[in-house]
Amino acid sequence: xxFGLLKKKERSFMIYFVQAGINGPIKIGITNNIxxxxxxxxxxxxxxxxxxxxxxxxxxFEKRIHTMFQKFRIRGEWFRPEEELLFWMENIIITPTKIFxxxxxxxxxxTGWEREHA
Numbered sequence: 522x523x524f525g526l527l528k529k530k531e532r533s534f535m536i537y538f539v540q541a542g543i544n545g546p547i548k549i550g551i552t553n554n555i556x557x558x559x560x561x562x563x564x565x566x567x568x569x570x571x572x573x574x575x576x577x578x579x580x581x582f583e584k585r586i587h588t589m590f591q592k593f594r595i596r597g598e599w600f601r602p603e604e605e606l607l608f609w610m611e612n613i614i615i616t617p618t619k620i621f622x623x624x625x626x627x628x629x630x631x632t633g634w635e636r637e638h639a
Contacts, residue, residue: 536578536586538610542568546599547606549590551583574610 537555539548545568552558555575563570589609593600600606 534577534579535575536583537575538573540571540573540602541566542571544602546595547573547602548598549583549586549600550598551578551580 533553534551535553535555537548537550537552537558539550539559539562540546541548548562550558555572559570559572587594587598590600590603590606593603593606595601
C-alpha cells in the first residue's frame with residue numbers, strides 16, 4: 522500500500538506493534554500519536570511495553586494485518602509472538618518495499634519508520 526494512496530484523514534495514522542515484556546504478546550493497533558497511545562496502554566499493562574515497529578497505515582491496512590495473523594490472535598488486538606509474525610514484521614522494517622511505503626519514508630534504526638517532514 523502506498524502511503525500516498527491512503528485517504529487524506531488516514532495519512533497521519535500509524536500501524537504499531539507493541540510487545541508486553543520481553544517475550545509477551547504483541548498488540549497490533551493504529552494511532553495518530555504513538556507516545557500518547559503507549560502511555561494509555563501502560564496504565565493497564567502488567568509489563569513494560571516495547572514498540573517493535575510502526576509505519577504509515579489506516580484502519581483498512583490494520584484489519585488486513587489482523588486477518589493475516591488471525592491464527593495467532595489471543596484476544597482483541599493481542600497476538601502471540603510467533604516466528605511468522607516476527608519474521609514478517611522484521612522484513613517490513615528491514616526490507617521496505619513500495620507495497621507499504623512511498624519514497625517519502627525513511628528508515629530510522631532506533632525508532633522505526635518515520636515520515637520525512639520537509
